[in-house]
Amino acid sequence: MGERARERRDISAKTRVYCLIGDPVGHSLSPFIMNRAFERAGLDGVYVALRVSREDLPAAVAGLKAVGVRGANVTYPHKEAVLRFAGHRSRRAEILGAANTLHFTGEGTRAHNTDAPGVALALRRFGGSSLEGERVTIFGAGGAGRAAALGVLEAGASTVVFCERFPEVVEEGVDRLKRRFPDRSLSVLPMTGGEAVRRKSAVAESDVLINATPVVAGDDTSGSLIADSGTIRPDQVCFEFTYHPRSTAFIEIAGARGATCLDGLCLLVAQALESFRRWTGLEFEMEEMARALAEHTGSPLVGGKEPA
Numbered sequence: 001m002g003e004r005a006r007e008r009r010d011i012s013a014k015t016r017v018y019c020l021i022g023d024p025v026g027h028s029l030s031p032f033i034m035n036r037a038f039e040r041a042g043l044d045g046v047y048v049a050l051r052v053s054r055e056d057l058p059a060a061v062a063g064l065k066a067v068g069v070r071g072a073n074v075t076y077p078h079k080e081a082v083l084r085f086a087g088h089r090s091r092r093a094e095i096l097g098a099a100n101t102l103h104f105t106g107e108g109t110r111a112h113n114t115d116a117p118g119v120a121l122a123l124r125r126f127g128g129s130s131l132e133g134e135r136v137t138i139f140g141a142g143g144a145g146r147a148a149a150l151g152v153l154e155a156g157a158s159t160v161v162f163c164e165r166f167p168e169v170v171e172e173g174v175d176r177l178k179r180r181f182p183d184r185s186l187s188v189l190p191m192t193g194g195e196a197v198r199r200k201s202a203v204a205e206s207d208v209l210i211n212a213t214p215v216v217a218g219d220d221t222s223g224s225l226i227a228d229s230g231t232i233r234p235d236q237v238c239f240e241f242t243y244h245p246r247s248t249a250f251i252e253i254a255g256a257r258g259a260t261c262l263d264g265l266c267l268l269v270a271q272a273l274e275s276f277r278r279w280t281g282l283e284f285e286m287e288e289m290a291r292a293l294a295e296h297t298g299s300p301l302v303g304g305k306e307p308a
Helices: 003-010 030-041 057-066 081-085 091-096 115-127 143-154 171-180 196-205 249-256 264-280 286-297
Strands: 016-022 045-051 071-074 101-105 108-112 135-139 159-164 185-190 208-211 237-240 260-262
Touching: 016 030, 016 057, 030 045, 030 264, 030 286, 057 081, 057 101, 071 264, 081 108, 091 108, 091 115, 091 143, 091 171, 101 264, 115 143, 115 208, 115 237, 115 260, 115 264, 115 286, 135 143, 135 196, 143 159, 143 171, 143 208, 159 196, 171 185, 185 196, 237 249, 237 264, 249 260, 264 286
Parallel strands: 016 045, 016 071, 135 159, 135 208, 159 185, 208 237, 237 260
Antiparallel strands: 071 101, 101 108
């Protein structure tokens, strides 16, 4: 009997249910990661992806809790809105104004943000970065960019420079980070315009470069983030959050210059580990999971340097 059929047969009335909610979710690799994690840990759990529209979110969250779902990951477009339905919000979720993990317990619904620690974990485990005292430039100060900043600042980064297309739009979110880390250097530069010299300096002086801006397959403009590829050094780590498409101009340019490169699968695995730990108190082996995920997608993993 095939593996899929065996897994279906093993699901029983005692199986604990977990899920992903978002719109869309059909492309998600989270079910592969989580179901493999449950299997490896010997836990009777199953994880499914559920498409939930904006208007159905209140009913969906209430329904998940009512029927006994143990936990849920939350993706676009619900990360901010879902906070309204949580009785307890973690400190990270409060700072970022967004949650990507819900834990349904006897005490109520708890909202967490594993994006932030996931970024730091991926950089340490797959990129070899210590982050302590390091300088980080982040392209994009939206939700993903601010989560990245929180993660690296918690891990000890000394400087974060955001390069953002609409600085005025993200001002409030960046200010929350500044209040949380008053002893660190946080600044925002416009992505375009008259700050080209400062942007080039930020890239050249950074230990870690993160692209937290969307990349659209067939219209990849991420290479323009690095205006002068000569500023990229072999001792830098360049982290591309996107995994659709798997290869971007940002990564290709950085890789050609000899930098250590990480792609979105590294982040996905690290975020999943943080959620899995919240729900079960257990961990899975990140490197093994990353290799399995790369094999599952039929595309080699970008990353894998030994931790510093």
